[in-house]
Amino acid sequence: DAGITQSPRHKVTETGTPVTLRCHQTENHRYMYWYRQDPGHGLRLIHYSYGVKDTDKGEVSDGYSVSRSKTEDFLLTLESATSSQTSVYFCAISLGRGSNTEAFFGQGTRLTVV
Amino acid sequence: TQLLEQSPQFLSIQEGENLTVYCNSSSVFSSLQWYRQEPGEGPVLLVTVVTGGEVKKLKRLTFQFGDARKDSSLHITAAQPGDTGLYLCAGAGASYGKLTFGQGTILTVHP
Numbered sequence: 001d002a003g004i005t006q007s008p009r010h011k012v013t014e015t016g017t018p019v020t021l022r023c024h025q026t027e028n029h030r031y032m033y034w035y036r037q038d039p040g041h042g043l044r045l046i047h048y049s050y051g052v053k054d055t056d057k058g059e060v061s062d063g064y065s066v067s068r069s070k071t072e073d074f075l076l077t078l079e080s081a082t083s084s085q086t087s088v089y090f091c092a093i094s095l096g097r098g099s100n101t102e103a104f105f106g107q108g109t110r111l112t113v114v
Numbered sequence: 115t116q117l118l119e120q121s122p123q124f125l126s127i128q129e130g131e132n133l134t135v136y137c138n139s140s141s142v143f144s145s146l147q148w149y150r151q152e153p154g155e156g157p158v159l160l161v162t163v164v165t166g167g168e169v170k171k172l173k174r175l176t177f178q179f180g181d182a183r184k185d186s187s188l189h190i191t192a193a194q195p196g197d198t199g200l201y202l203c204a205g206a207g208a209s210y211g212k213l214t215f216g217q218g219t220i221l222t223v224h225p
Contacts, residue, residue: 004156035215040123042202043157043215058212090156094213101206101213102147105156 003027006091006106013113019078021109023091031096032074033103034066036087043090049074081113118205120216127193128224135188135219137203144206146179146186151200193223
């Protein structure tokens with residue numbers, strides 16, 4: 001199994017509070033991603049990183065920010081949590097080379113905003 | 115924005131039956147991947163298809179990439195309860211390192 005650790009695994013937070021989710025990898029992969037998974041929507045890309053301090057937006061980036069100060073760590077911050085951000089969040093990594101972009105996923109973080 | 119339409123969204127069958135899941139798009143993908151996800155876990159890669167018309171087999175699972183690299187299918191022969199799970203297709207497009215996922219197919223195989 002790819003060495004990807006997400007923390008925390010579960011979190012309940014109140015509306016309006018900031019929340020940070022952490023993804024840590026031991027594979028030295030260049031690309032890291034944050035997805036959210038909601039019923040009927042599959043996996044939707046929030047933000048991704050293609051190197052240290054290099055990040056870009058995905059399709060559902062509003063209300064989220066990311067940082068990558070080291071190759072192994074990719075942080076996702078909900079600046080002011082809202083109930084619509086209740087979801088399961090997955091971190092993924094890939095080599096992102098050529099036409100093969102196989103992704104390896106963490107176990108997910110279940111976030112509930114009340 | 116590249117979109118992948120996956121169908122059906124739900125599939126409930128008896129053990130021993132065959133099934134096919136489809137993944138369609140109007141966009142061309144450089145490769146297409148299929149993942150399987152179990153409750154409480156992250157998706158796990160099953161296969162990657164790269165060449166138009168390519169067929170790959172993984173035991174009872176057969177994956178095909180369309181000639182135009184816009185669609186793919188997953189066929190399971192003689193389904194077993196252990197095949198139960200969420201199946202996701204994902205396409206790698208022109209944007210380097212980015213994947214677009216379909217909505218997923220929840221498969222339930224009854225003994």
